[in-house]
Amino acid sequence: MKSIPLPPCDHTPQPYAGPSAAEVLALRKEFLNPAIFHYYKQPVMIVEGKAQWLFDETGRRYLDGIGGIVTVSCGHCHPHVVAAADRQNHLLQHTTTIYLNPNLPLYARDLAAKFPGDLKVVYLVNSGSEANDLALLMARAYTGCYDLIALRNGYHGGSQSTMGLTSHSTWKFNVPHGFGVQYSVLPDLYRGPYGPDDPDAGRKYAEDVRSLVMFGSSGKLAGFIAESIQGVGGTVVYPDGYLRHAYAHVRAAGGLCIADEVQAGFGRTGTHYWGFETQGVVPDIVTLAKGIGNGAAMGAVVTTPKIAQALSTRIHFNTFGGNPVASAQARAVLEVIDREGLQANCLRVGQYLKDGFQRLAEKHSLIGDIRGLGLMLGLELVKDRRTKEPAKEECAQVFEACKDLGLLIGKGGLWGNTLRIKPPMIFSTSDADFMLAVLDEALASA
């Protein structure tokens, strides 16, 4: 493969003096959970990050096309975010809601201002799994019902209850979970029975939600959960009208509609601040994490005052949720997204990338489908465009070749044949040019 020059960067990484990559790998093997995995045959060790750049222990620079798995929304070590966390770290690192501290309510106010309708009550937790767990509790406590509908191919977390919402064999242990959860047909325009040329596909796919209410529940639901765009499942964007019709069936059965915005939120889709807005719906409960804090361990649930009331019959307490440092950091993230116009950037650079992917598809028959919104994009690779046989091995090769050429991206979908592109939202068109040139070379080598 021919090497491709990285776009310029004026950051010089510090000399690294810690343990070698081999030593770190050995430490992981000896002391860490054996089920963690690493990307690449020869794992990459990352010791420093700046904006859209990552550096390994030798000072080698990589373009980050996945953002710490859709988490580094504003870019690595964004100065405004770092300064906010630093200031708070020197002032007071921790207190909980048993005392008053301004950071949590100020953040909650700023976050709530980003939501439409009555979505004005904020709960802060520590992860996406915890947020979905709480949303589940809320829906059941509010409705007094048990049954839930989730979507096939969805990912909602790794805790016991969120594993039950997840519908992806890769992520499910063979233990009891998912009580009361059923999985509706995935509205997948690429592989499902209704394709992009069917203007009524959204309504047709949503019929399965109605069918599950009728045949798989008492007729009453606690709720329905769906990612606004599926992330782990391989960037699956639903047809227009899907959530509108699905929500109508759920609400007719008394259920609440939960939007999992853990990956799609905070302007990443480009046209809207929240992914659910691209479907023209307003959920009853929204769950957030990942990009919320640019790396702070944080999650949130946003709902209406009426639904929140259902959780006030008991005390709700969370030791770290809304910790003053995390709240300060997350507030700085909201400011950066607004000040730097990152949502508009996602729209512009996302479209630029998509146009480039179309050109690559004319050249490389491995590309079966190009999908996504803004800077939440996916390329599904297939062996044959007619049979759509997943090109799992080829995808692994492309993935590996991208890394060798200096580009880090993600991989997903049930067969691991979808390249996931979700860089920090500051990504530029010259970064996109580099990514396209690397993918061109990597696809040619597979």
Ligand SMILES: Cc1ncc(COP(=O)(O)O)c(C=O)c1O
């Ligand atoms: C859509 C979605 N929801 C929930 C989660 C779980 O978040 P966490 O890993 O912070 O628990 C993830 C994680 O990948 C996710 O992608």
